[in-house]
Amino acid sequence: MKKRISLFYRGAYLLLSGGALLDWLGITGGDGTIEDIVYYTTQSNILCFAFFLMCFIYGILKKDSGKPLNPFPGFKGAITLAIAVTGILFVVLPGPSHVSIASKILHYLCPVMVFQDYLLFDDKGMYNRRSPFLWISIPVAYVMFALVRGALGGEISGTGSNYPYPFLDPTPSGAGNSMLLYVGIMLGGFLLLGYIIVALDWVLSKRALQ
Numbered sequence: 107m108k109k110r111i112s113l114f115y116r117g118a119y120l121l122l123s124g125g126a127l128l129d130w131l132g133i134t135g136g137d138g139t140i141e142d143i144v145y146y147t148t149q150s151n152i153l154c155f156a157f158f159l160m161c162f163i164y165g166i167l168k169k170d171s172g173k174p175l176n177p178f179p180g181f182k183g184a185i186t187l188a189i190a191v192t193g194i195l196f197v198v199l200p201g202p203s204h205v206s207i208a209s210k211i212l213h214y215l216c217p218v219m220v221f222q223d224y225l226l227f228d229d230k231g232m233y234n235r236r237s238p239f240l241w242i243s244i245p246v247a248y249v250m251f252a253l254v255r256g257a258l259g260g261e262i263s264g265t266g267s268n269y270p271y272p273f274l275d276p277t278p279s280g281a282g283n284s285m286l287l288y289v290g291i292m293l294g295g296f297l298l299l300g301y302i303i304v305a306l307d308w309v310l311s312k313r314a315l316q
Contacts, residue, residue, distance in 0.1 A: 238300025
């Protein structure tokens, strides 16, 4: 029964996330363009969509077996951390006065649904103290992408910069010499949040054994 519920839940996530991404990128008539794929919001949501699609297909193929609902717990932790930061930063940092429905889904609903999926369907106690250091490979990869894209690519429409975010712009018009400091603070925040997730996982695993 739980597997069927997980398939329904993940199917709903795929419909919401996929539809919002298409609108966000302007494919189905939204305000954005395909160029918006350079932003962390887009890439973290695409990553989550791909992971949930993989789990959904796996769940259909293995629905009558005793296999776990999440066959890739390590990667699930990584994408949970990645999308959590998407939501937290959107809430904390100042943003536009008008927020589209697609933006609300990608920044608010999808992070909550990914975390809720962990709470409802994942086996607990699968993470350890090394896990957050593996999980930050996603933001590290994004920082490398942003720097390479900024150095080799052209200006991002409507920004006046080659870099997707000012704090990742090492030029004098951006963060300049402070860029490495900002990146270090960002990765430290990722690690801290990762250890909060690990601590929560440990607490929930202990409760499950009682």
